[in-house]
Amino acid sequence: MSSAQPPARPLGPELALSENLEAADVLVIGLFSGDDGPTIAGDGLNDTADLLAQLRTVGAKGKADEVTRVPAPESLGVGSVVAVGLGCADDVNAEQIRKAAGVAARSLAGTASAVTTLSTIDLGAAAEGFYLGAYSFTAFKTKNGDDPLAKVTLVSTASDAATTLERSAAIAEAVSTAREFVNTPPSHLYPAEFASRAAALGTGVGLAVEVLDDVALEKGGYGGIYGVGKGSSRLPRLVRLTYAGGDDSAPKVALVGKGITFDTGGISIKPAANMEQMTSDMAGAAAVIATTVLAAKLGLAINLTATVPMAENMPSDTAQRPGDVLTQYGGTTVEVINTDAEGRLILADAIVRACEDGPAYLIDTATLTGAQIVALGNRTPGVMGTDEFRDRVARISQSVGENGWPMPFPAELRADLKSNVADIANVTPHRWGGMLTAGIFLREFVAEGVQWAHVDIAGPSYNTGGPWGYNPKGGTGVPVRTLIAVLEDIEANG
Incomplete structure (x- = not known):
């Protein structure tokens, strides 16, 4: 199709x-x-x-x-x-x-x-x-x-003006590419089409491209991606884009982005009001794809792989149900309490797969929780993860104007994800600290020793109000500028 x-x-x-x-x-x-x-x-x-x-x-x-x-x-x-x-x-x-x-x-x-x-x-x-x-x-x-x-x-008389303009134009184009993906309606951007466009962008700059379809996902044990996507007639995909910009000693970085091309909430269906805004639920994937292509255009001396799960979350006779148990890639079992907490399920599969490559750093980004907007508003991403890297990513995000803010992982919240029938539940029985517990869920799937940051962009990636600054209504392209600045910092400082 x-x-x-x-x-x-x-x-x-x-x-x-x-x-x-x-x-x-x-x-x-x-x-x-x-x-x-x-x-x-x-x-x-x-x-x-x-x-x-x-x-x-x-x-x-x-x-x-x-x-x-x-x-x-x-x-x-x-x-x-x-x-x-x-x-x-x-x-x-x-x-x-x-x-x-x-x-x-x-x-x-x-x-x-x-x-x-x-x-x-x-x-x-x-x-x-x-x-x-x-x-x-x-x-x-x-x-x-x-x-x-x-x-x-x-107008500029700076000696490095041409180099500066070339870099800034490339960054702006990447942000706009992410905006294009986010703004494209779900009638025209569904998992197979999203994968095709991502692959074309990657091939165009010399990236190695791998696309797993629904058959390969089910066979390969990607229970989160397949479980979320099987309720739609437009079945899921997993895209991998690999940029080898450095030798074996160069930093190895993984990016993961949530690619829900439309989110009805599944069987735990969302209210109708403003559901059309869920066209933006793949903003994390859009940013990761655009950033990986940008890294290649800028010629960064790093080794980078983007792992991007794509699915459409729909209610149907084939959709997963509240109370189902699925097996994530890597073997962890999850009790699905709420099918509208689907983003963490597809991300978990992708994070485990990304960690198999042995990255030193992993950043995932997603329109993951409405709780991010409650806690931080529409313009401030929440940054979670391993303490040192979390703070580094947040500091860099603030320096480029995307204003990520570091958030904690209170130890007591992990107990709220206990399940009576599986290794872990996908949501807590209450709504308190929802952004943090979503991050704590993802932490379960990050390999030991990997420096990790999780960036929740539920509000900042999609402007539902009037234009402001350089941001239009609709997709903003957040957090492309944060991601590329972090990659450049890793290139410079390891």
């Missing part, structure tokens, strides 16, 4: 470099706020007095993410100027530049070209922000509004 895959299209604007201002439809600049009024941020403009006076006249304050558009002085060679607020100069960092560029890009829908001096403050952040802010998912729309911003020229 094959879906009607929409034709490929650019995922973001063309990004170009220049040492000086170039002709464009719009010039984008930054404004700092201050007690005496706004001031123009960055370099690249010669005479700013008239422009600043004009901006002050129309009420620009320079507050973070404020957008003010005015006609351009004739000397600038552009039609108009968009000034985006950065807030107080002392507080500006890469993430604020990234968000400001995203806000500006979104305001410029329908514009053919822009040139910006935000890049003189932070070229990489500006490039990512413009690319991600201009992203729009229109694959299935027959009547579009304005086209997104088509081209951005970034």
